Amino acid sequence: MTSPAVSSRDLPHPERDEIRLEGVLHALSDPMRLRIVRELAAAGAELSCSHFDLPVTKSTTTHHFRVLRESGVIRQVYQGTAKMNGLRADDLDDLFPGLLDALLDAAARQAVRIGSG
Amino acid sequence: MTSPAVSSRDLPHPERDEIRLEGVLHALSDPMRLRIVRELAAAGAELSCSHFDLPVTKSTTTHHFRVLRESGVIRQVYQGTAKMNGLRADDLDDLFPGLLDALLDAAARQAVRIGSG
């Protein structure tokens, strides 16, 4: 194949209008998921699940990505065997202007302060 | 007594440096608690627990206020039989500049959009 071609398997995402603030906050209140989102934002591009080296098993990683997707924080698309993950920054900015930036900034400040990132 | 006098009963609060972003987000990911925080912000002053008319029992209300306090979102002080609740906006703004405003704005926008506030 030339390009890996997007698989026919597609995943359920909430529409932009279905995204709830409570759901987003809950998704980001888990350290593992906050870390994933920070990495995605820092990369500024879509990353495969396997790119992340998290201190949990693959099952748990899958679980966290699903929570992020179902809460509307990320968008997931299959590309061959890989699943690419991208922040839904456009949708979030439209719904909650400035929130994502404030959250990422807050996470970065805390990482500096605590010294764990 | 002239003024209700702050009771000797005092409540454990996290120091500013102990406040964690994950804890704040988790606290605000509950609709009841987000509602409390929005009311506190709208009032711009300290409010007693009994001021809030929440669709849950008083036991549950106590629980929610404790979660908010222990996560560092609010400060609670006894004044006679009443317990006054105030947002820790100063501490939060110092730790996470702009975050509280962004969260309150996001909640307000969602309330308008959904039509439940």
Place this chain on the structure above:
DNA sequence: GGCGTACTACGATGCCTATCGTACGAGTCG
């Protein structure tokens, strides 16, 4: 002291969830 109000403490309950392990499906490459 006695009463009423404001809030708490404790136990119970049912649900949600973070985690794991194993077994499996989908896709790519040789």
Place this chain on the structure above:
DNA sequence: CGACTCGTACGATAGGCATCGTAGTACGCC
């Protein structure tokens, strides 16, 4: 086809948590 990689599904487990009800404590007032 066969092997390998990436990720999923499912079941289990243990802990957390939102909720309730009842009983109890602290405080102010009469």
